[in-house]
Amino acid sequence: MSAAAADSVSADAVHAPEVRLSGIGKSFPGVIANHDVDVTIRPATVHALIGENGAGKSTLMKILYGVQKPDEGTIEVDGTQHSFRSPTDAIAVGIGMVFQHFMLADNLTALENAVLGAERLHGIGDKARAEFESISSRYGFGLRPDVLVETLGVADRQRLEILKVLYRGAQVIILDEPTAVLVPQEVDALFANLRDLRSHGHSVLFISHKLDEVLAIADDITVMRRGTTVGEADPKTATKRELAELMVGSELPSPETSESTVTDVVQLSLRDLTLTDEAGRDLLSDITLDIHRGEILGIAGVEGNGQAELVETVMGMRRPTAGRIFLGDEDVTTWDTRRLRESGVGYIPEDRHRHGLLLDSPLWENRILGHQTRPPSVKGPWINRSGARKDTRRIVEEYDVRTPGIDTVARALSGGNQQKLIIGREMSGDPVLLIASHPTRGVDVGAQAAIWSHIKRARHDGLAVLLISADLDELIGLSDRIEVILRGRMVGTFDPARVTPQDLGAAMTGGNA
Amino acid sequence: MNTLKRIGFALLAPVIAVLIAMLATSIVILASGSDSSAGDFWSVILAKPENRIMVNIINQTSMIYLSAVAAAIGFRMGLFNIGVEGQYTLASYTAATFAGAALLPGAINVFASLVIAMAVGAIWAGIAGILRTTRGVSEVISTIMLNSIAAILVGYLLDQYGEHGGNQVRTKALHASSQVPGWVPFEDRDGAIWTLGLLAVAVGIGFWVLLNKTRFGFDLRATGLSQTAAVASGIKVNRMVLVSMLLSGAVAGLIWMPAYFGSAYTYGTTFQAGLGFTGIAVALLGRNQPVGMIFGAVLFAFLSAQSNSLVFQTDISPSVVQITQGVAVLAVVIAYELVRRYRIRLEQRSVARARTAPAQEVAA
């Protein structure tokens, strides 16, 4: 096995070029996203880029991939200077990128997605299929060419995105927060793929806010702060603490331990909740659970096992086929989203771009979204502009949203800062119940700690929380109780004080709990 | 950025678009090889309007503006109500029939007729709204079909119940007590500025307030910007679709009312068709903004009114101004994008300068 692997390495070895970014600068209205950035990606290495939200990581990657043009600085690939006018130019010298928001066509097959737009490379027939299969097996992706993308889970979609980039001949692969959407087992599998890529001679440049992962896989680490590279760290010797302190430039707050605040007043109660799709398949089956005031109930599960459906049903965006939902004493099964929100249900959606923001509207208008019928955003039928603006300023302050101002459009914020704005908004107006899907997805370690303490404080004051997260540390650290969801069913209850990530992982994938 | 500069930037794109449109029109005239030159054309179009034409421009502006607002209400939430034409045709006929019957006296008759026009416009648009929300029929398709149906229906009803005279047919003429002619700024023969043109002012202000100041307007814009985010925020999109179709249709119902009560007094050959489509173009030109559409409406009214003089002074067809109008609509879309990018570049440069200035000091 190892001999064969060694053989194949030499057979299809690629020689990723050395990529050197020097003196890169890029400004947007009101912000300097990058200045004096120097990074060198050595051939056949995994290079991690870390830094606070808004440090300029995504911007730098977009510059390297030709999506954005730098104002100053140079990009050298194997010693030759290049200026990329578009991603096509970057691909031509072997640089490919997978964005955080996947860009696959759901109703096409995996093979069709890979070939789409690259028909000139290997045609669309048998040669294309052979190339697809050879990439998939070479790096252990295990993707079947004819499977419909809509049936794939996140981890497979991500592998397909990487395959797509390899299919186009990329030797340097850029991944923007690839692990944010994965559960630990999937992260391990992805890292195995990345190691394979490296041993074949590819380089990988990736962003992550999870420092354990960075230490586990990276050969080189570059730290960015406030738009510039502030240092490099050696993963063999560096500790998480050191990295975090390099990132924020100060010490991290230590996580506060807290007493249980669970009361015996039930805030949300689901009774035999069932949801079936048009084809009659069960998306959710007989879900029964209670969340008390002052309690955080964590839902663990691999993405795509009914979490999204559960949230949308509780939020009134889908009608359950059977079963009842109670908010306090009230039967809210048939209530619509607005009425639920008016009764104090906060909602942090899984996909912030699709469900959480008006990307082209200013921040203060985004403050109103979802709160259109409640002060301080409105006065009767009128929009209360000054009230909304004032409260937006409060959120920006309290949640440390890094922005030039509240008139900036949401699109111009970095991913983590968009998330902080949403959290601040949904925690406004003293909600009684918070439905939180991946609340700290994409935020840096410092902000994550801050968000956790916000949530804990609200819990102390009686907030009930339904927490869905792919981050097991978050689930274990925050929840008072954890339920595991698998194929639309609750399959086990765990005590976070005693459960290990391994146990949870086994239960989530259907192993024995 | 100071206010003056902001206004300057806001005007930049439309000005560029108009210049491009003028250039394109000139090229067409040159290429057509007519005896009159592009210079002749522009000297007629850009001449100071005669008094009579001045009045006409103002009157046309009010109707075009109403039509633009009707279209913009739908556009702002991503609904393509192409049916303004049919809505105001049917509304105009119905209101004219009702008003002509003089069931009510004087001003009350006017008021009731306006309400009827709005109701009919709303119902006609509402059909498309209901088809969309219950059956998923695209409003583009249904409103286009409703336009044809409205035209046929009005033709039939007019023929059946109208007053036939010579080879013309029209609704019963409006009683003098319900006529609302307007204000004569020049000589009597130059005509009057219709009083009901003020409807356009009221609707414009109402639209601005609705969009920017009310919860409903916020929901409308949010739905147009992101339907998924709108749903998650608690907006009932189906209800919004229906309500905005009704509103759009109600405004459409008013389009021809200034002309009817101001000078036509009967629905027949006097009816001015085509305003519904003009409104769509003007809404695009004005980016569905209450203020932007005023400029668009004035521009269209001005070009159309001035073009009538072409017949007397050149051998260029008045319909050439439609090229100017069309190119302006297309060019403005591109011009806005260019101006936007230019503005961002300017701002970026000023940010970069702010940073390098102190840094250089240190270096030196």
Ligand SMILES: Nc1ncnc2c1ncn2[C@@H]1O[C@H](COP(=O)(O)OP(=O)(O)OP(=O)(O)O)[C@@H](O)[C@H]1O
């Ligand atoms: N298109 C844009 N227009 C204006 N400002 C932008 C734009 N893109 C990014 N910025 C700004 O540039 C800065 C850097 O953003 P970037 O997305 O690179 O951060 P990041 O390091 O990827 O952060 P995160 O970890 O939150 O994703 C931020 O202040 C952001 O507001």
Ligand SMILES: [Mg+2]
């Ligand atoms: Mg980012």
